[in-house]
Amino acid sequence: MRIHIVQPMMSLQKAPTALSRVLQPVQNTAYLLAALVPEGHEVKVTDEYVAPVDPENDDSDLVGITFVTGFAPRAYDLARRFRARGAKVVLGGPHVTLLPGEAARHADAIVLGEADETFPRLIDDLEKGKLQPLYRAEHPPDPALIPPSRHDLVDRSKFYISRTLQASRGCPFKCEYCTLPGFYGAGYRPRPVAQVIEEVESLGYRPGDPPIVFWDDNIVGNHRWSKQFFRELAPLKIKWMAQSTITLAEDAELARLAGESGCVGVFCGLESFSEASLSGVRKSFNRVRDYKHKLEVLHGNGISVTAGIVFGFDQDTPDIFDISVEAAEDIALDGASIGVLIPYPGTPVYERLNREGRIVTRDWGLYDGEHVVFRPRGMTPEQLDLGMRRARKNFYSLRSIARRLYRSRTALPVSIAANVAYSIVARNGLESPGIPAADGPEQGRPGVDDVDRCRVSLPVFDGWAPDARTR
Secondary structure (H helix, E strand, O other): OEEEEEEOOOOHHHOOOHHHHHOOOOOHHHHHHHHOOOOOOEEEEEEOOOOOOOHHHOOOOEEEEEOOHHHHHHHHHHHHHHHHHOOEEEEEOHHHHHOHHHHHOOOOEEEEOOOOOHHHHHHHHHHOOOOOOEEEOOOOOOHHHOOOOOHHHOOHHHOOOOOEEOOEEEEOOOOOOOOHHHHHOOEEEEOOHHHHHHHHHOOOOOOOOOOEEEOOOOOOOOHHHHHHHHHHHHHHOOOEEEEOOHHHHHOHHHHHHHHHOOEEEEEEEEEOOOHHHHHHOOOOOOOHHHHHHHHHHHHHOOOEEEEEEEEOOOOOOOOHHHHHHHHHHHOOOOEEEEEEOOOOOOOHHHHHHHHOOOEOOOOHHHOOOOOOOEOOOOOOHHHHHHHHHHHHHHHOOHHHHHHHHHHHOOOHHHHHHHHHHHHHHHHHOOOOOOOOOOOOOOOOOOOHHHHHHOOOOOOOOOOOOOOOOOO
């Protein structure tokens, strides 16, 4: 059987440039799904970020599409076209798991939650002519059974950062805007260290290559495991990057081991420079007053920090934009991804905004961090939109870049390249797309019925970790 795994883009109108590809590593999820395909089948992966998808001239028997909310319209369009050609289409990923009723209308089958056990079973059922409409993980997969990704399917000529892999899944925290608890369940589940090290060795990293990226949600979700992993990673002499909470800097030994193992950068969800805003979304473990010291700890170990900064929390007021840029410069923040709050369906933030009648639109294609899809409490939608763009422009001005990186002086080749690339991308996105019009009753609001009435009860996992002291 011919199997095609597709990673869609948000829309064809947002086609990537050569520069923006520098900022986007290989998205590991599709290649991990390919590793779940049983032997005896042909499998290929297409990432629309670097290659076109042509459903009308594709001869695949089964097409799997995985996506988050902002990609849903494109995923559904591709599914329609593949099905019209005669292929069976299975949809999965966070959006499908959180809105299964909606997704089921666009597919022959849907997969809820992690697909390690269900995707191979789905393929077997299809071969036998017994494909079911819904496949759901009843328990979390054993981390020791997670296979290495299909790195042999990656076209490295199309990516600057072409080596990515997953060392762990989940996160011990439950931030109210995050989709992870709804997708993975509670807890943090790292793979056995020896298996991850073996997969890293298989990547053929050489000195001077771009960093390896660990496609984890939180590389330090369990400090004991992370320390062991960093100790065994150090002899490989690689450079690497990952997502992490700022708790990495709370443990001096952990930060030192990360630096010694080759970590040159982490993406941390600082989210806000307002203690009240962080507390309002259950992220009070981020303490704004400690940001500067924690960045000094990480910089001291050769680790640069790119932060996620979000505007639009209920406690945010119009002065938050200038306050944030000034604070980011003061703490020598190396880089940032700046956008407006995305109230992903199925999260507590969405439920609260929906209950209060503050969701403006359910056009999922606008759930991208660029559009204001809800009515903020402390300012107008227009103030939020324009303030975010002003903050982004100011953060990536040459003055701010020079000031921040002069103070940081950490992993400068990586930081300078990323800041220059981001500054160009940021300038291209200065013009506001406008505030979405409110959905009306005459509009076929995609997903509205499912948000309110079509829930599928999912198991909540207690999680797994080799040490109960998760962080």
